Amino acid sequence: MLKIARGRISSWAVLGAVFFMIIQVIANLNLPSLTSDIVNNGVAKGNIGYIWRIGFEMIAFSLLSVGAAVVNVLLAARSSQKLGQNLRSDIYRKVMNFSNDEFDQVETSSLITRTTNDVVQIQNVTMMALRMMIMAPIMLVGASFLAYNKSPQLSWIFVVAIPVLVLCIGLIMGLAIPLFRAMQTKTDRLNLVFREGLTGVRVIRAFRQDRFEQDRFEAANQDYTQNSIKVNTIVAFAFPVMTLIMSGTNIAIVWFGGQLISSQTMQVGNMIAFMTYAMQVLMSFMMLAMIMAFLPRAAASATRIQEVLSLESHITDPKEAAAQVAEAPKALAFDHVDFRYQQAEQTALTDIDFNVHAGQTVAIIGGTGSGKTTLVNLIPRFFDVEKGTVKVNDVDVRQQNLHQLHGEVAMVPQKATLFTGTIRDNLKFGNADATDDDLWQALAIAQSSDFVKEEGGLDAHVEQGGDNFSGGQKQRLAIARALVKQASVYVFDDSFSALDFKTDAALRAQLRADQQIQQSVVVIVAQRIATVADADLILVLDNGKLVGKGTHDELRANNVVYQEIMKSQLREGEAALS
Template identity: 45%
Template structure:
């Protein structure tokens, strides 16, 4: 719990004032039954209207003080708990932003969303309740128990039987609750993951008419959560009847025994009234404590899940970087006998990859689906680390750069193009938030995006939805290329990023690259040979290995796999022409 001290210290005043203010309510609740017994014993029995009025006004003043204390206590409790969880949520989100792809792969997206929302909300709820009850429930218990023994020790002895039995029952309930709440949160993870997956891919769902399948899958996940929730909430449901049973049995015993004392003349009627109230307060305080402990059990399960995120060791960091101040200046890239596999002990998806790209060169990468093309380029900006060998940028191992400086020097257009909700200009400024208007427009022109952007009514201020809703696939690709160009990277990686544009537009993009990015090293992954045939060198990948390397003409003569791809795409047998 030491790690959470930093979330308490800035708001220590609120953490202290919340419980202290609630003591005002405790004092009033303990005092009111005694004042009521005095009115009954002295005012009503003696028919003393003045005494009744005087004591009644005192009770009214006590009630006002209780109200003020209760309001302030609730305010400080809310302030402390909300600020605590706001700072905690910030740090959890910050930690997730530091995760490598491998770290993110170990958590599902739905699970991380649940931990950042529902789990932290559970912690907030129990903090709010706990700060209200931290002194109120124990204070009421001690105060009411003291007053009960002061009024009649023999009658109060009944509690010495009830309290231990009730405490034992509450303990057994809490012991059962924790694993059930933990299981319920995991089911909520699965439900959130299912919702996220279905909504993100809603176009695919509709195009394959799989709405009924998704509804059925969601129903199954929803049913699992319901069943798990019912198992957990049965514990909560069981708590109240146990408490009420104990309260009613105790009250019945007190009334029966107290009534006999009144008949025998050894106890005033007002004292029995007050005593009964104190019995209820004692048992209510135990009930409040049990609810705090029960909610704490759920919050403990949530806190465990939050701690798992905070304790995750980020496997890609700058700790071992030998030259953190170094920046990418030229853009040369070299792979030296690189092998790579996802996860520890995972199968290798790349084996013994070696090649070098000089500054300003264009390297094309082509190969069948699953040949390792995307995995290869992800090693350059250290989205993953090599398993064996080394990747060098400007002759320096990428692990010796700081991640910020390395990635600032690399522009990457991923295979899955992603835009964010906001204007087109806001999306482009991800490349450089300080870029001038001229630089922004120039990047769009080079990416062949300016034409369709200016055709929109609001131009660069056109709002687009989450994920790029409102623009076509080809337009989304061109905006993502423009965003990367605005970064002015020394190394530009295009991962099949022109697949949704026509060949004429693609040719125009390649031409602008030649003219505007002469000093930028370009690594282009493509399915179409036409996209890479003008590259300085083309790498042909198959099953994680380089099976061909050279220019377009060289590969037509020396690489059978490349020739087959070319013939399939163009219908021409250039190998025979080259030999002729």
């Protein structure tokens, strides 16, 4: 916990909280002694003036205690909340810089839990640390010393009460701590099942798996609930046990203190003060026990957060990035590239080699699992190659600054992702400085103008994930967003799959005619022959290997795999594709 708090919490705020907590404890420790003085020297002797004087001192100490407590709480709250804010920001910033390999190591549901629930646990314990963790040991030592000064004869009661208290609390915490540690894992599971149910609700309904998913969620929910009931039931025993021990301590103090008073070896005021100090001693142990109950869960949360913060992406900016030439020729090249996923036995791509320049379109086609998406993911350097080089504008992507590289590549992924806001907001993801004319031009090329106007124009609302649009509309908006970006390489990863043949053909015709696109490289991943037929270069992939490279006519005449794809898509008599 100290490791993740370092640098994310103000040292001055912490020192201030400690300082005012010490003042509060000192003020509280003086009150029982003043009460003892009033009883012994004021009430017993009928000295009204003394009672008033000491009474005003008690009021002053009480006000000092309240004021110090208020400042301590404010500083502790500010420090803990600031720590939580910084942790969430750091986790989010870290995750945004993850490569795809790091995302594969930590589940999305677990990342959400770590950013929310785990951070809250750290905040709560930080607040407790700046309050009770400081107060308890100071009060424990101070109250024990002052109690001994008031009556050494009764101090043996602590020798009995404290070990009994420690034993009971230790037993309770020993049972509760493993359950506290399990809470976060069970929270992860609950979030995972709930998130899958929400995102896959249409599939669940289509396959009539409602009952199965409800039972699955119920099982995770029941597991979490039972664990929570167990741990809270166990912790709940701490309070009656504490009450029993404190009540027994009070009885012992009154019983044996009364005998000392009757033998005139102890004053009444001293017994009252001793009783108060005894309660402060036992309350200090209780506060420490409460902290010990929350610390394991917070420690587990800190470990989980540190796991995310310590993950280092192996895809980083080079120490000395290659200089970017403003007028560099737009080009894309794969030079005998091999790629292997982490811990995979076989390569996902083997000896991929091609070269295209500005104004050219390269299309990638192949069966499911042939490596098409893997190939295009190497262009913006979502992964690093095992062998060979990938070059954008004649510069190895590993020698380019990632921010600049991503600025040179506009990518439309397989799954169109839109964000909550307006159509304008989503399109400007590609270029924040784009004018409305630029946006409408991109929409026109993407065959989206008509339905955008029907929805209300650029300021039409977009729900989370673009759920208020059809699959084809989302794809076209995602394409328009990429076109708004003035890039060197445009990558369309199976982005036309939800479009009908007419819209597909019209969109590709607009792409070829656009002046900006003519100055860039276009990469199209597709399943349909009709989509790739007019490309300048077609790459045919099969099991991660480049088994064909050429134009449509060349591949149709000479490549067996390409011919098989054609036969699977074209009816007899349509083999001659125009």
